[in-house]
Amino acid sequence: MSDLVNFFGDNTSLLLNRTGAHLVIAAIGLVISLVIALPAGIWLGHLHKGSLLAINISNVLRALPSLALIAISLAFFGLSRANITIALVALAIPPILTNAYTAVDGVDPDAVEAARGMGMREREVLFGVELPLSWPLIFAGIRTASVYVIATAPLAALAGGGGLGDIIVNQPTYKLVGVIAATIVTVALAFVIDGLFGVIQRAVTPAGLVVSRELHTIVPPAESDLPADRVLA
């Protein structure tokens, strides 16, 4: 135990440095996933079309083992940050895409109809009614994705390097105590980022919206929210 405290004391700059790199790796993966999955999920949900597309893409991506993606990408790109980024994007897209689609698709049709009846344009319906009502579930997906990404980013150290994984996969140098220290930092990071998104989630959720407490925990039960017959064609 005192070894652990000492490790934090003696290697503060190393840990900070690797934490910074870890956040960059995780952020790149998460941002790319958001750019791809968020508009796609929201738009398909708005049209109430392509549920099979959104859900099946998520199912296939979810099934891809991260290490396999890193290894295959390693063969093509060599040691590079592309390897881990591909794995993280495959990991982060499913929860973001599924939740965004499910959220917007599931907005109370009466609310949408009322908005149209008031003369709102398509854009206004989407941004003024559907999205605000969808934020809780959308953010639940983003929070899940961010936890996945931070917990998986240590694999970066296997192919291209960077982040807390450099310490975690290098037990010969840093000993078990280093592995444990870097793991504690990784777990803490996951909780901090999850909490941060939780704060944003609460801030953007309309005051009148009653949100199930389920959505505030780390992994949302999004899978079971879907009617079973819609999971695969």
Place this chain on the structure above:
Amino acid sequence: MNAVVFAQGGPVIPNFGRGDECIRNNGNFCLHWFLDNFGDRFWPRMVEHIELTAIALVIGFLISFAAALAAYRYARLELPFANVSALFYTIPSIALFQILVPITGIGWTTIELALVSYTLLILFRNTLTGLKEVPDEAKEAAEGMGLTRRQSLLRVELPLAVPAIIAGVRVATVTTISLATIAAFITPLGLGAPIFSAIQTGANTEFVAASLLSIALALIADVAIVFAQRMLTPWVRARSRAT
């Protein structure tokens, strides 16, 4: 001249079998080599991988199922179990495998402990959600028919929760197949073994092939579970056709 010496002394370089051009150039995927080596190098690892996954799923399911039933009955048990299993989820698997080694040694126990801990959250969550979402009318009808609590649970509530439970098993299965590849970081078991060793040696075909096999395994398992779900819950499709 060289040719003569060569012919007299025999081959100096040991014969590694027929390395075709693809292997000599370390191509990304040499099909011949893969087919030649499938039986020796890949098949045993694949069987191990399936065993690792199946054991973890069975144990994880038993624990989560019991915990979900307990939490369904006594609501205050839900939060502690959900939080502990969520904590496991944030621990990088490559770290957890190493941290368990001093406690449980290098081998199956360590790998299964880690793999099981990652299945708990999803299986517990989905089982409990499935049970909670059983419509009140169904429970009231069961009560009205004179079913005891136990009978209602076994004959009405659990069957209605099956789709949600299987959805959880599905996610847990592909997740476990993925995490089981990382187990080879501590000991060469499963399809992760050729991936890690070949990343070290730089033998492209070997780690690409092992990676493709693990992907195939996950996709096949995923589809198999969907079919199992249809067989187990014929009423779901019948109902969706009716509407």
